[in-house]
């Protein structure tokens with residue numbers, strides 16, 4: 209369905225990634241955001257606070273991130289599209305509610321603009337240290353979808369994708385930005401509303417009495433209803449049956465939690481977004497994501513100038529991990545080089561998939577800046593030998 | 594009156610005024626989920642009876658009432674009411690309810706949970722929701738204990754009580770919830786015990802119809818983990834205690850409402866204010882003024 213033109217700022221703009229993310233959320237139909245200020249993400253909700261009243265939406269500044277991350281889910285069950293925005297310490301506080309969204313299959317979007325950690329870390333400087341937290345941060349088995357933009361344009365485009373996939377899979381979706389991408393200002397093209405595809409909520413057309421809030425359709429995803437629609441349904445974070453009623457047995461747990469994971473795992477290929485270039489005859493492929501992919505670009509150019517055969521594989525989808533694409537590349541090359549602004553996170557996923565097919569080499573950086581292209585280049589040179 | 598008769602009387606008072614001889618609260622309960630998990634003599638079920646009665650008397654459309662609970666024995670209420678209901682996380686029922694109400698202001702949103710859930714882990718949310726005067730109705734079943742986890746002491750446990758985590762007795766000062774709520778800005782504040790069922794049902798109805806942040810504290814027995822451990826008898830003994838020590842003082846100064854282990858329990862409706870604007874009403878007016886045109890509130894778009 210096309211976007212509501214009321215909230216779409218069609219045109220060519222010069223925006224930072226945070227603002228572009230907010231415009232993406234508005235275009236995707238978000239009319240509710242709950243937040244708690246934290247650098248370097250705050251500009252997103254500041255923008256939303258100023259734009260929301262113009263389009264009949266609400267921004268509420270909650271008393272903490274625990275509140276923000278569940279207020280947005282209350283809003284979803286009331287019929288809104290909604291999101292919250294945070295960074296490291298706040299993302300840690302939100303973890304219980306990422307799990308709640310996964311368990312209750314609440315379609316919603318969490319934006320994490322990553323900064324250096326652990327703890328307060330580097331409040332104003334970039335890192336990519338929350339990649340695993342986004343996947344594993346809440347307790348128990350569950351799956352998230354997580355996307356990682358490397359430009360303000362992608363902050364706009366991928367935010368819309370996050371909202372759409374949240375609806376399609378009734379699942380929390382995380383946009384993993386970083387301080388650089390959030391604060392970088394570039395050209396952002398916002399298309400006319402009718403060219404923006406917005407996924408409507410998959411509401412049931414069953415009658416009250418026939419509707420079961422956790423009975424999966426063929427794609428393993430159940431249909432939704434809203435409070436006030438007359439269904440008188442029950443939602444709980446406790447292990448539950450298809451009616452949503454508590455069922456605290458290992459059988460009910462197995463059935464529910466496997467489905468929650470399978471609905472995402474079985475869609476992994478549809479959910480895979482990557483940018484691949486020059487991998488056909490490469491000896492080395494640089495696997496990167498977010499801001500690091502732009503530094504990697506430079507290192508790849510430098511390596512090619514030296515006559516090395518280097519390709520790039522940029523992960524746009526982080527979770528579910530694009531295994532098949534990484535494996536296909538690993539079959540053809542000697543070495544996969546994985547630079548990231550952490551001391552080794554996605555590199556182990558790459559290694560898991562590439563093991564036995566290609567060598568995997570990480571290029572670490574503790575955060576606070578970006579890599580020197582020379583450091584990535586050195587890994588490429590070594591990997592080509 | 595014999596003890597048994599007295600207890601029955603308390604329960605019957607609710608039923609008497611009802612039109613049919615069938616259990617009148619049935620349409621408001623998920624009968625397929627009965628029997629419930631609550632212990633014999635527990636007060637939570639009594640409060641639910643009163644709530645069902647209040648919903649009925651309020652004449653509100655039950656399809657437009659949502660109940661949001663946190664975690665605990667009291668937090669299980671959401672699972673038993675035949676309304677749209679949300680069993681959330683420990684302490685976070687109020688912020689969930691905040692999002693729900695903001696998305697669809699047509700809904701009557703009730704938060705139903707325990708003292709530990711609302712006043713300790715969720716205490717910050719309680720304060721801020723009262724400050725905003727958002728129109729949600731908070732029903733706090735105060736059994737003076739963390740029951741579900743086995744009877745540990747709470748911020749509401751009076752001094753000198755034995756609990757699972759205070760084997761030598763509690764010595765921390767307790768929280769006076771009505772006083773806290775008044776300071777924070779709640780516009781409807783009341784307290785009853787589970788003995789005072791008629792009054793409770795009536796007050797619940799009033800809260801359902803009040804526009805603004807409403808808070809009802811219900812002093813309720815947990816015979817299994819509180820009364821018995823403190824040699825205070827069973828559910829019935831506690832009813833007698835509530836009857837003798839419950840002192841109705843409408844409009845009482847909320848600063849005077851501290852609870853002790855064996856002293857009087859001041860009950861009644863303490864605060865009912867109409868002068869503070871409700872959050873959403875205020876927001877609509879405010880933005881209309883700031884925008885220079887009507888604020889077309891439309892958060893529910895799906």
Ligand SMILES: Cc1ncc(C[n+]2csc(CCOP(=O)(O)OP(=O)(O)O)c2C)c(N)n1
Nearest residue numbers: 664665666667683707708709710739740741
């Ligand atoms: C984050 C978190 N911490 C702790 C718990 C364990 N827990 C479950 S119920 C409860 C206490 C509930 O006390 P109260 O709200 O007074 O409800 P009651 O059982 O007394 O009705 C606790 C601590 C939890 N579920 N989640």
Ligand code: SF4
Nearest residue numbers: 631632635666740815
């Ligand atoms: S443990 Fe206490 S509060 Fe919980 S159901 Fe039993 S009596 Fe009620």
Ligand SMILES: [Mg+2]
Nearest residue numbers: 707708736738
């Ligand atoms: Mg309690």
